[in-house]
Amino acid sequence: MILVTGSDGQVGYALLKTLAPLGAVKGLTRADGDLANAEEVAALLDKYQPRCIVNAAAYTAVDQAESHPDTAQALNAQLPAQLATWAKENGALLVHYSTDYVYDGSGDQPWQEDAPTGPLSVYGKTKLAGDEAVLAAGIGAIIFRTSWVYGARGRNFMLTMLKLASERDQLSVVSDQWGTPTPAWMIAEVTAIALREKLGNAKALAGVYHLTCRGETTWCDFSRAIISGAGDLGVPLNMSADQVSPIPTAEYPAPAPRPLNSRLSVTRVEQALGLELPDWRYALQLTLRxxxxxRNN
Structure with a gap:
C-alpha cells in the first residue's frame, strides 16, 4: 500500500489519482487523525503498514507559522522525522516534499541542490529541519523541493487572483520576488515516475531534487498571466492583465520574510528521470483549462 499524508491538500489530492496505477493508495486527511500527534501517527502507520509513504502533509501557512512555531515544528519537522524512522524500521520507501524557503533568497541565479541553506522564516526553518531528519535516517528517501505551488482546487495564488480579478478593477502585486509557479498535478506526475523507478529497486534514486516547471517569473507577471489566460478561455473577469500594477516587497509587509530569489535549478531531476519539464506558462494553460x-461541472 502507498500511504499519502495530507491527501486533502493540493498535492495530496493530485497524488491519489496519479499514484493509483502503482498499487493501492490510501490517503490520510485530518479526519483520519492528527498528524501533529506522534501517538496518532504511530497508530495509523501500524494500522496500514504501507510499503511506501508519500508525505504531502505540512504546515504551509507561512505567516501564521511565525506565531505558531510549535505547530509548524510538529508537522514540518517532527512528522517527517517520525515517518523516516518508521520507514527505516519497516523497510518502507519515503517521498517527502520541501520548499524553496530553505534558502535565503539571495542572488539572482537558480539554486542548486547542494547550495548552502539559510531559511529566513519559521516555516523555512521547520521545513529544513524536516529535510535534515529525513536525510539523517539514511533510508534512501527522495526529497522534492518545490516552489509557488498552485492548482485548480484548494487555496492558492492562482485561485486567489481569479477571485480578486472578478471583484476588483485593479490589483497591486509584488514584482521583485522571482521564482517558478508549479502546478500540483505536475508534482504528482513526477512523483509517480520517481516511485516507479524506486519500486523497481533503483537504489541510486535518492536524495534532494528540485521540482518546479522551467522558466522564471515574478508574482506580478504570474498574476497577469493568470488573468490573461483565464480571459482567453472566456472566463468573465472585472479587469484585464494590464490593470495589475507592480509593487516592491517593501510595500507589502508580512509577518514572515519572503525569499526574493526562489529560482530552483531542475537539471538534476530531469537527468535522473529522463524528463523535460514544461515551461511554467504552458503548465498554467493546462491548469486553467x-x-x-x-468550475463548470
Whole structure:
C-alpha cells in the first residue's frame, strides 16, 4: 500500500489519482487523525503498514507559522522525522516534499541542490529541519523541493487572483520576488515516475531534487498571466492583465520574510528521470483549462 499524508491538500489530492496505477493508495486527511500527534501517527502507520509513504502533509501557512512555531515544528519537522524512522524500521520507501524557503533568497541565479541553506522564516526553518531528519535516517528517501505551488482546487495564488480579478478593477502585486509557479498535478506526475523507478529497486534514486516547471517569473507577471489566460478561455473577469500594477516587497509587509530569489535549478531531476519539464506558462494553460472544466461541472 502507498500511504499519502495530507491527501486533502493540493498535492495530496493530485497524488491519489496519479499514484493509483502503482498499487493501492490510501490517503490520510485530518479526519483520519492528527498528524501533529506522534501517538496518532504511530497508530495509523501500524494500522496500514504501507510499503511506501508519500508525505504531502505540512504546515504551509507561512505567516501564521511565525506565531505558531510549535505547530509548524510538529508537522514540518517532527512528522517527517517520525515517518523516516518508521520507514527505516519497516523497510518502507519515503517521498517527502520541501520548499524553496530553505534558502535565503539571495542572488539572482537558480539554486542548486547542494547550495548552502539559510531559511529566513519559521516555516523555512521547520521545513529544513524536516529535510535534515529525513536525510539523517539514511533510508534512501527522495526529497522534492518545490516552489509557488498552485492548482485548480484548494487555496492558492492562482485561485486567489481569479477571485480578486472578478471583484476588483485593479490589483497591486509584488514584482521583485522571482521564482517558478508549479502546478500540483505536475508534482504528482513526477512523483509517480520517481516511485516507479524506486519500486523497481533503483537504489541510486535518492536524495534532494528540485521540482518546479522551467522558466522564471515574478508574482506580478504570474498574476497577469493568470488573468490573461483565464480571459482567453472566456472566463468573465472585472479587469484585464494590464490593470495589475507592480509593487516592491517593501510595500507589502508580512509577518514572515519572503525569499526574493526562489529560482530552483531542475537539471538534476530531469537527468535522473529522463524528463523535460514544461515551461511554467504552458503548465498554467493546462491548469486553467482544468479549473474551467472543474468550475463548470
Amino acid at each position: 482544468d479549473w474551467v472544466e472543474f
